[in-house]
Amino acid sequence: xxxxxxxxxxxxxxxxxxxxxxxxxxxxxxxxxxxxxxxxxxxxxxxxxxxxxxxxxxxxxxxxxxxxxxxxxxxxxxxxxxxxxxxxxxxxxxxxxxxxxxxxxxxxxxxxxxxxxxxxxxxxxxxxxxxxxxxxxxxxxxxxxxxxxxxxxxxxxxxxxxxxxxxxxxxxxxxxxxxxxxxxxxxxxxxxxxxxxxxxxxxxxxxxxxxxxxxxxxxxxxxxxxxxxxxxxxxxxxxxxxxxxxxxxxxxxxxxxxxxxxxxxxxxxxxxxxxxxxxxxxxxxx
Amino acid sequence: xxxxxxxxxxxxxxxxxxxxxxxxxxxxxxxxxxxxxxxxxxxxxxxxxxxxxxxxxxxxxxxxxxxxxxxxxxxxxxxxxxxxxxxxxxxxxxxxxxxxxxxxxxxxxxxxxxxxxxxxxxxxxxxxxxxxxxxxxxxxxxxxxxxxxxxxxxxxxxxxxxxxxxxxxxxxxxxxxxxxxxxxxxxxxxxxxxxxxxxxxxxxxxxxxxxxxxxxxxxxxxxxxxxxxxxxxxxxxxxxxxxxxxxxxxxxxxxxxxxxxxxxxxxxxxxxxxxxxxxxxxxxxxxxxxxxxxxxxxxxxxxxxxxxxxxxxxxxxxxxxxxxxxxxxxxxxxxxxxxxxxxxxxxxxxxxxxxxxxxxxxxxxxxxxxxxxxxxxxxxxxxxxxxxxxxxxxxxx
Numbered sequence: 001x002x003x004x005x006x007x008x009x010x011x012x013x014x015x016x017x018x019x020x021x022x023x024x025x026x027x028x029x030x031x032x033x034x035x036x037x038x039x040x041x042x043x044x045x046x047x048x049x050x051x052x053x054x055x056x057x058x059x060x061x062x063x064x065x066x067x068x069x070x071x072x073x074x075x076x077x078x079x080x081x082x083x084x085x086x087x088x089x090x091x092x093x094x095x096x097x098x099x100x101x102x103x104x105x106x107x108x109x110x111x112x113x114x115x116x117x118x119x120x121x122x123x124x125x126x127x128x129x130x131x132x133x134x135x136x137x138x139x140x141x142x143x144x145x146x147x148x149x150x151x152x153x154x155x156x157x158x159x160x161x162x163x164x165x166x167x168x169x170x171x172x173x174x175x176x177x178x179x180x181x182x183x184x185x186x187x188x189x190x191x192x193x194x195x196x197x198x199x200x201x202x203x204x205x206x207x208x209x210x211x212x213x214x215x216x217x218x219x220x221x222x223x224x225x226x227x228x229x230x231x232x233x234x235x236x237x238x239x240x241x242x243x244x245x246x247x248x249x250x251x252x253x254x255x256x257x258x259x260x261x262x263x264x265x266x267x268x269x270x271x272x273x274x275x276x277x278x279x280x281x282x283x284x285x286x
Numbered sequence: 287x288x289x290x291x292x293x294x295x296x297x298x299x300x301x302x303x304x305x306x307x308x309x310x311x312x313x314x315x316x317x318x319x320x321x322x323x324x325x326x327x328x329x330x331x332x333x334x335x336x337x338x339x340x341x342x343x344x345x346x347x348x349x350x351x352x353x354x355x356x357x358x359x360x361x362x363x364x365x366x367x368x369x370x371x372x373x374x375x376x377x378x379x380x381x382x383x384x385x386x387x388x389x390x391x392x393x394x395x396x397x398x399x400x401x402x403x404x405x406x407x408x409x410x411x412x413x414x415x416x417x418x419x420x421x422x423x424x425x426x427x428x429x430x431x432x433x434x435x436x437x438x439x440x441x442x443x444x445x446x447x448x449x450x451x452x453x454x455x456x457x458x459x460x461x462x463x464x465x466x467x468x469x470x471x472x473x474x475x476x477x478x479x480x481x482x483x484x485x486x487x488x489x490x491x492x493x494x495x496x497x498x499x500x501x502x503x504x505x506x507x508x509x510x511x512x513x514x515x516x517x518x519x520x521x522x523x524x525x526x527x528x529x530x531x532x533x534x535x536x537x538x539x540x541x542x543x544x545x546x547x548x549x550x551x552x553x554x555x556x557x558x559x560x561x562x563x564x565x566x567x568x569x570x571x572x573x574x575x576x577x578x579x580x581x582x583x584x585x586x587x588x589x590x591x592x593x594x595x596x597x598x599x600x601x602x603x604x605x606x607x608x609x610x611x612x613x614x615x616x617x618x619x620x621x622x623x624x625x626x627x628x629x630x631x632x633x634x635x636x637x638x639x640x641x642x643x644x645x646x647x648x649x650x651x652x653x654x655x656x657x658x659x660x661x662x663x664x665x666x667x668x669x670x671x672x673x674x675x676x677x678x679x680x681x682x683x
Contacts, residue, residue, distance in 0.1 A: 052571035053562065061572035070572060128662035143659075150652075165565065168623075169615035177622015182641045184565055185629055189645035193652060201656040209660075210667040 020223040022251040027091065032219050033265075034084040035151070040272050041077035043195050045070045047276060050188045051283035078162055085155050108239065109139045111149070117142035136234040143205055154194050161187035192280070199277035203270060215270065220262030221254035316361070317351040329365060341404045354403075370403065372396045382475035399424055416473070419456060421466040422447055429467075446533035463498070470494050486531070489515055491524040499525075502588050509589035521553065537587070543580055544570065550581040560626040577612070584608055584625065 024032075048057035048070055061070050096104035103109035108116075120142045123135035140148070161183040164171040168180055207215045211232065218224045230237045240246040254262075320326065321336045328334050341347055352358065357368040373380030376396075388394040400406050401415035401424075409416045415424045422444065428434060430444030447453045447467070455464035470486060477484035485494045492512065496503025506512040506525070514522035528549050529535075535542035547570065551558025561567050561581075569578040582590075584600055591598035599608040605621035613620065627635045629642040 048572055049565075049568045052568040058572055067569050067572035067578075071569070125659070125662070128659075128666040130666075169613050169617065169620050172617055172620035172623075175619070177619055178624070178627075178635070178637045180620070180623040181627040181629075181635070181638050185638060185642050186645060189642070189649060193645075193649045196649075196653055197656065201653075201660050204660050204664065205656075209664055210671045 019226045020251050020253045021226060021229045021246075021249045022223055023218050023229075024222045026222065029219060029222050031084060031088055034080065036269050038077040038081040038084065039194075039198065040269060040276075042074060042081065042191075043199075043276050044272070045074040045077065046188075046191050047195070047280060047283075049074075050192065051280070054279075054283040055286070056279055056282070075166065078159070081155065082159055085159070108236070111140055111145055113142070113145050113149075117145060136238075137232065137236070138239075139233060139236045141233075147202055147206075150194070150197065154190055157190050158187055158194070161190070195276065195280060199273040199280075203273060207266075207270065215263065215266050217254070217259060217262060217266070220266060221259060223251045223254055314351045336404050344405050345408050346404075346406060369395075379474045382473075386474060386476045387478055388476060398427075416468075418462050418464075418466050419460060421468055422453065422456065425467045441532075443532045446530075450532060450534040451536050452534060465498065469497070486526075488520055488524055489518075491526055495525045505588040509586070509591060511590055512588075523549075523553070546582075547580045554581075557626055560628045563629065564625055564627070566625060579612065579625070583611075 044060075045064075048061045051057050061067055064070060064073070092104065095101040105112055106114075116138065120135045120137065123132060124142075126132035127134045164175065164180070164183040165187065172180060206212065206219075218228075224232075237246070240249060318336065318338055321334060322338055324335050326333065326335050336351075346354075354370045354372075354374075355367065356371075356374075379396075383389060383394070383396075397403050399416060405413075407414040407417075409418075411417060412419070414420065426444035426448075429440070430442055432442055434440045435442060448457060452465040455461040456466055472485055477487075479486040479488070481487060482489075484490065492503055492506055492515065507516065511522045511524075515524055528546055529537075535545075537543075537546075547561070547567070548558070551561075562571075566579045570580065586599050591601075593600045593602070595601060596603065598604065606616055606618060609621050609623075610616040624635065627638055629635060629638045632639040
């Protein structure tokens with residue numbers, strides 16, 4: 001990890017709250033920022049199309065300049081997200097294949113699911129209903145891996161079906177006619193799944209649950225406190241301590257202004273997300 | 287006036303044609319001795335002044351007062367005089383009026399449309415209340431107020447008309463050929479649209495509109511709707527069902543494009559519902575982008591023909607051309623797209639049906655599993671948190 005702080009000192013930290021540890025690189029945080037910005041934009045412009053008959057769709061569309069501008073912004077966000085996806089894909093392949101970095105495609109630091117994730121899921125569920133101890137998680141817990149792969153798969157499916165609609169006559173050269181009907185169903189259902197999942201389950205699992213309430217700042221600041229690290233990702237903490245790599249992960253405490261700025265941005269994002277969630281549900285029940 | 291010359295008598299008799307000449311008719315000049323006074327009023331306070339010069343320039347200017355006011359034979363005349371009977375001369379018009387919706391003559395005297403009896407001009411004269419450009423305002427005197435709706439169950443049509451393409455052509459461009467009220471409804475013998483003899487009765491509307499729109503009327507007659515109406519199927523649409531009767535809009539206008547698809551849908555319910563599931567409708571419903579395909583963009587507007595008819599724009603052989611009007615580069619495979627696909631119909635659209643089913647199951651299972659997972663997690667985390675806090679509380683205490 002190139003931009004991890006090598007030196008750390010207790011005296012550097014604000015308020016003497018203890019040490020902070022690096023979890024996400026600047027590139028990873030930037031990717032998340034681009035991802036949630038474009039995702040909110042795509043959701044906000046996609047939902048009025050999906051629920052074009054609902055009471056708010058037309059009002060919202062008119063407010064931003066009617067359908068013409070809705071589709072323009074939808075395509076704009078789509079292109080931005082596609083680029084971000086390609087940049088991420090390149091980074092992964094670069095690290096895993098060209099640089100032969102360990103732990104990208106397999107192992108305890110990888111995003112790829114393994115047998116421990118299955119055991120963790122079962123153990124976690126047993127713990128929830130009081131049938132066993134709480135499992136200890138590694139760098140990425142099973143629900144985080146699910147989030148990652150859901151988005152990964154979702155971007156391929158939604159992206160492909162979206163471009164098929166955008167350039168329908170071109171895609172019709174090698175797709176059968178009924179596929180043009182199917183891509184809208186796939187695009188809108190998969191989009192709806194992403195919206196419902198992110199704005200309810202991801203929000204709660206990652207940000208709103210008691211351990212992280214009201215927001216897990218690590219994805220903005222990149223660092224978390226030793227206490228939080230130990231508590232949330234015990235196995236990773238212990239592994240690093242065992243391997244003597246813990247010190248290498250120690251980082252500066254985040255600047256106060258940056259934490260506050262991130263909170264504002266994060267709360268706006270969560271507020272927009274929850275608003276869109278309510279509007280989506282209202283389209284079904286009102 | 288006591289004596290009347292026999293010459294005057296003969297002249298009056300000639301002027302009145304069928305009417306028996308009054309035994310002692312008066313000369314207009316004598317009437318005007320009093321009625322030229324601009325301040326003259328009857329007991330109820332209505333002006334009973336006659337503007338002599340205006341009257342003389344009017345279509346009736348050559349007549350004597352007594353020709354119409356036939357019951358007044360001498361001076362002084364009684365305070366209450368018998369109303370003038372226009373039908374003495376205008377018998378055909380009066381007969382038409384009597385059989386029309388305006389037959390209650392007390393409410394609809396001739397003057398209610400033709401204006402002041404002493405300044406009636408021919409309908410070709412711009413001063414006439416029934417000059418083509420003045421007709422809508424004249425009818426609008428009554429047909430623009432809400433009272434009409436309450437009294438007769440008639441909509442206040444004047445505002446709709448005046449904002450319509452006809453009203454615009456008439457009021458803004460001053461086009462004499464623009465349809466005014468009487469172009470469609472007639473003038474004296476206006477009949478209810480429920481009356482089969484009325485020009486606005488459903489089956490007569492294509493002919494009525496066709497008086498001007500001859501080309502479109504002929505197209506319409508050749509299409510499925512025209513044939514159905516001609517065969518007496520009154521559920522099929524005529525001009526006014528799609529274009530409305532009074533608030534007719536330019537069909538390329540966005541308001542018309544957005545309002546008219548549901549009109550087709552009011553009969554073609556199934557087709558409308560499947561159209562709404564498509565991108566064409568989703569785009570179109572949001573406004574600001576009205577170019578998306580509406581019913582008639584593909585099916586044709588007036589000469590709608592079934593796909594089995596080779597002349598139809600949706601006949602298989604014509605699809606590449608029809609779709610290609612918007613979708614540049616449309617090919618044989620592209621036009622296999624079904625603009626009315628039903629993802630819930632397994633027989634008609636099996637591939638789409640199973641794809642939708644798969645997507646629904648995916649959505650349902652993922653969301654259900656994680657919803658349960660999240661709720662259990664929340665409860666357990668909160669339980670642990672409260673337990674931890676109370677343990678800390680006891681320690682502190």
